[in-house]
Amino acid sequence: MTDMSVEESFEALVRWQHDVGSTEEHASSLDTQLLEHARRLVDAYREEDPRVEVLAVLAAFHLSRHVALGQESSADRWAAVALLARCLIYGGELPSSLAPKLREDVLAEAVELATELLRMRDTDPADDPALADRAVDAWRRIKDATPADHPDRPGHLSLFSKALLMRHADTGRPADLEEALAAGAERVRAIPDDHPGQDEAMEELGHMMMMRLDVTLDHSDVDELVSGWEQALNDLPEDDPGRVAKLSSLGADxxxxxxxxxxxxxxxxxxxxxxxxxxxxxxDHPYGEGLQHNLNVAVELRSQLVEGDGQARGPAVP
Known part of the structure; x- marks a missing residue:
């Protein structure tokens, strides 16, 4: 197979796509020669060097076959899902006419691919320095493709933040930390106050704020965290099971x-x-040991800082 034959196959499918777009005649996608062109493009595809335009035309071809064959075309449907997911994370756009269920499946497949990028980067960060960039780009596109009211959006925002923090660890770029913070704050806002994931989201946001504090020595982030935990506690009934986590976080901050x-x-x-x-x-609560440790540290610190006149000596760190 030569490069020219691959390009010829691509051009043949582009011409077919143009014709179908004007006629909506999906039966033409059942042509065996077109199927051979599609197979040639798939055989030539390389994950490390994706061509979005090739992915897009292949996805359109398999979607058209799915429409033409109906329920008999599950293989074509899932081929289209896999192709559209790659198209999304590598910079392409999802068709606006995509059916909601199909869009959900594409998004789920894209999440799998982007999660694998994070895993690869986490396993061997020195193996491919570009992995962090690819992971950030993939999760940004997934985040942008996820509706604001989608139940998975908080999780996608969390993983977008993780990708940004990985790259920040590599490069030290302040912009990545700021964008991770913004995504973390949006995640907190997207989770209902009574949802069990709210505490975890707040803790992760707090961790990122502390990272920025270490760089800027700006206390406004800690002030924001303290105010947030105080408000959250005020909104909770005394017997709410989530109260322990918020008390713990407020005490730590x-x-x-x-x-x-x-x-x-x-x-x-x-x-x-x-x-x-x-x-x-x-x-038997898992927070118990950590809470006792924090309390011991705080009490010991107070005994060291307070002198006979009851005044604190000053900050524990510069």
């Missing part, structure tokens, strides 16, 4: 803010909230 500012009030409040969390937590 107050301790961090104290370390940055030296404010004794933050240290005292950290101790109080952590003690409250320990008071209401079940004996």
């Amino acid at each position: 107050l301790l961090i803010r104290h370390a940055r500012t030296g404010a004794l009030e933050d240290l005292d409040r950290s101790i109080a909230f952590t003690r409250e969390a320990l008071r209401v937590i079940p004996d």
Whole structure:
């Protein structure tokens, strides 16, 4: 097979697509010669060097066969799904006429592909420096293709943030950290307050804010976290099972803010909230050991910082 034969097959399918677009005559996709052209393009495809225009025309061809054959064409349907998913993560656009169920399947397949990019980058970051770029681009496109009210959008935002943080670890680019923070904040807003995933989203956002704090020494991020946890606690009933996680996070963030500012009030409040969390937590709760450790650290720190006149000596870190 020569490169010319591959290009000829591509051009043949492009001509077919143009004709179908004007006539909507899908029966033409059943032509055996067109099928051979499609197979030639598939055989020549290389994942490391995708051509979006080839993926798009192949997807259109298999979708047309699916329409022409109906329920007998499951193989063509799934071929179109796989091709459209690759088209999406490598920079193509999904057809606006795509049926909702088909769009869902394409998005799910794209998520699988993009997750594999993250896994490959996480397993051997030095193997291919471009993997981080590919992962970021793929998750950005998935995020953009996911409707705002889609139940999977918070998860897609989380993985988009993860890809950005991976690249930030490689390059130190502030823009990646800022974009990861923005995606994390959107994820928090997208999750209902009473959803069990809210605490995890807040904790991940807090982690990213602390990363930025280490770079900028700007305390506004910690202030925002503390305010967020305080508001979340105010909105929760006293017997809500999610209260423990929020008390724990508020206590931890107050301790961090104290370390940055030296404010004794933050240290005292950290101790109080952590003690409250320990008071209401079940004996077998997985947070118990960590909470007790945090409380011990805070109490020991207070005993070191407070002198005879009751004044704090100053920030624990510059």
